[in-house]
Amino acid sequence: MIYFDTVSKVYNDGRAPALLDVSFQVAPHEFVSIVGHSGAGKTTLLKMIIAEDRPTSGTVYFESLDVHSIPKVKLPHYRRKIGTVFQDFKLLSHLTAYENIAFAMEANGRSDAEIAENVPEALALVDLEDKAWNFPHELSGGEKQRVAIARAIVNQPDIVVADEPTGNLDPIATYEVVQILRKINDLGTTVIMTTHNKGVIDELGRRVITMDEGRLVRDDESGKYIL
Amino acid sequence: MITATKRIFRSGFIGFWRNAYVSLASIFVMTIALFVIGTTLFVDQLLTASLQNIQSRVDINVYFTTTAPVEQVLDLQTELERLPEVASVTYTSPEEALARYRERNRNEAAAIQALEELDENPLGASLAVRAVETAQYASVARFLDEQEQFASIISFVNFNDNREAIERLTNIINAVESATFLVMMILVVAAVLITFNTIRLAIYTTRDEIKVMRLVGAGNMYIRGPFMLQGVMYGLIAGLLALLILYPMAVWLGPKTDSFFEFDLHAYFVSDFLIVLSVIVGIGVVMGLLSSTLAVARYLRT
Numbered sequence: 120m121i122y123f124d125t126v127s128k129v130y131n132d133g134r135a136p137a138l139l140d141v142s143f144q145v146a147p148h149e150f151v152s153i154v155g156h157s158g159a160g161k162t163t164l165l166k167m168i169i170a171e172d173r174p175t176s177g178t179v180y181f182e183s184l185d186v187h188s189i190p191k192v193k194l195p196h197y198r199r200k201i202g203t204v205f206q207d208f209k210l211l212s213h214l215t216a217y218e219n220i221a222f223a224m225e226a227n228g229r230s231d232a233e234i235a236e237n238v239p240e241a242l243a244l245v246d247l248e249d250k251a252w253n254f255p256h257e258l259s260g261g262e263k264q265r266v267a268i269a270r271a272i273v274n275q276p277d278i279v280v281a282d283e284p285t286g287n288l289d290p291i292a293t294y295e296v297v298q299i300l301r302k303i304n305d306l307g308t309t310v311i312m313t314t315h316n317k318g319v320i321d322e323l324g325r326r327v328i329t330m331d332e333g334r335l336v337r338d339d340e341s342g343k344y345i346l
Numbered sequence: 347m348i349t350a351t352k353r354i355f356r357s358g359f360i361g362f363w364r365n366a367y368v369s370l371a372s373i374f375v376m377t378i379a380l381f382v383i384g385t386t387l388f389v390d391q392l393l394t395a396s397l398q399n400i401q402s403r404v405d406i407n408v409y410f411t412t413t414a415p416v417e418q419v420l421d422l423q424t425e426l427e428r429l430p431e432v433a434s435v436t437y438t439s440p441e442e443a444l445a446r447y448r449e450r451n452r453n454e455a456a457a458i459q460a461l462e463e464l465d466e467n468p469l470g471a472s473l474a475v476r477a478v479e480t481a482q483y484a485s486v487a488r489f490l491d492e493q494e495q496f497a498s499i500i501s502f503v504n505f506n507d508n509r510e511a512i513e514r515l516t517n518i519i520n521a522v523e524s525a526t527f528l529v530m531m532i533l534v535v536a537a538v539l540i541t542f543n544t545i546r547l548a549i550y551t552t553r554d555e556i557k558v559m560r561l562v563g564a565g566n567m568y569i570r571g572p573f574m575l576q577g578v579m580y581g582l583i584a585g586l587l588a589l590l591i592l593y594p595m596a597v598w599l600g601p602k603t604d605s606f607f608e609f610d611l612h613a614y615f616v617s618d619f620l621i622v623l624s625v626i627v628g629i630g631v632v633m634g635l636l637s638s639t640l641a642v643a644r645y646l647r648t
Contacts, residue, residue, distance in 0.1 A: 195564060209557075209561070213364040226565070
């Protein structure tokens with residue numbers, strides 16, 4: 120469902136290319152982890168999928184759609200098919216946990232009835248029903264990330280893209296977040312996640328793509344963290 | 347569409363309320379800006395009114411001899427009224443002049459007594475000529491000088507007595523008008539810039555959140571709407587607050603301006619309240635809306 124065709128990204132400031140001739144595809148319902156050192160191009164790769172950055176050459180396809188041919192006004196529409204999770208959570212600080220999740224649905228034009236039904240379900244999935252009316256600053260890091268995941272999945276996206284979702288979390292919160300992502304994947308959503316965390320990779324036992332200096336250097340069906 | 351509008355309104359109110367400090371700061375700055383604009387509006391009204399007042403007091407009086415025939419006086423009046431510079435000519439008959447004299451000297455027994463001593467009315471008829479602009483009195487005076495067929499019946503024209511005063515007044519009026527216009531423009535531009543900057547800063551603090559909204563898939567109008575609503579709310583509240591400050595000021599200054607400029611600020615505030623209200627609140631709302639729209643646009647471009 121995601122297909123990278125010899126994608127390169129070169130910045131004009133003389134740095135080494137962020138991506139160099141990267142080609143791979145992700146099938147529906149897969150759980151793919153992307154590993155690599157800092158600056159290996161993991162985040163750039165994810166930004167290509169959500170059309171936040173453009174490739175210098177090559178093409179990124181979502182199903183049969185060239186992601187970077189989508190006109191700017193249609194981008195919000197495209198992004199609603201993808202749930203995104205970030206290392207720094209990116210919650211809206213003046214909205215409660217419930218409202219943060221509802222915001223994604225409202226922006227999507229869902230009806231009030233759907234929102235009233237799906238938001239509590241999403242909160243239940245990440246086990247945060249009791250924190251629904253807390254503001255982000257009243258939540259722990261792990262709780263914030265779970266809210267962010269609930270927000271990412273509440274619109275039932277085809278795919279969830281998570282950029283270092285456990286990067287700021289302690290081991291217990293990390294474990295919880297990974298379990299939730301695995302649960303989402305089991306429910307049928309494709310998950311693409313970047314990570315630094317060896318424990319997470321070994322525990323998952325799913326497909327691992329290894330990046331190094333912008334190149335795709337390994338692609339293992341049931342990988343271990345090898346660098 | 348209705349749902350979207352409803353949601354934009356709700357998130358506008360929520361954003362306004364939960365970022366209370368930012369909202370308060372913006373309203374405070376806008377109140378001051380609108381207060382400045384309101385004050386310049388008052389000063390402008392005050393000046394215009396007092397200028398009209400002064401100008402209406404300047405006139406040329408043509409006094410006729412007691413023997414002047416009424417028809418000839420009225421002929422001259424018609425001639426004067428034909429001049430484009432002349433705004434109005436008022437005829438005062440000898441009887442009216444006498445009545446006015448008696449009225450004015452009601453309490454002065456000696457003056458009335460002196461009048462009684464005379465058999466006939468010592469006062470002649472007169473014409474009060476008012477020009478459209480003060481600068482035009484000179485040409486009216488010149489016209490009067492040139493009327494030789496009336497020379498015998500004109501006792502005197504008082505223009506030359508006032509000439510210097512009239513000219514000086516005209517100059518002062520013009521200078522004051524252009525100076526106040528300049529000062530007002532500077533103040534208004536400063537007020538608008540300060541407001542714009544304050545709102546820009548308020549929105550700058552939420553730039554990361556705007557990015558998040560975009561990533562979550564919110565459309566541009568859906569992001570912009572609440573900010574525009576907040577801008578309108580800032581302007582509305584600040585406008586009303588500015589009026590709340592201006593009103594007691596008008597009440598306090600009313601009697602003072604009335605005696606000095608013959609223009610009662612308080613009475614003006616009350617009688618033209620709808621105009622004052624719509625100007626102040628209107629400027630506030632437009633400034634708020636424009637500032638927030640422009641400020642958000644920056645973060646929606648890429």
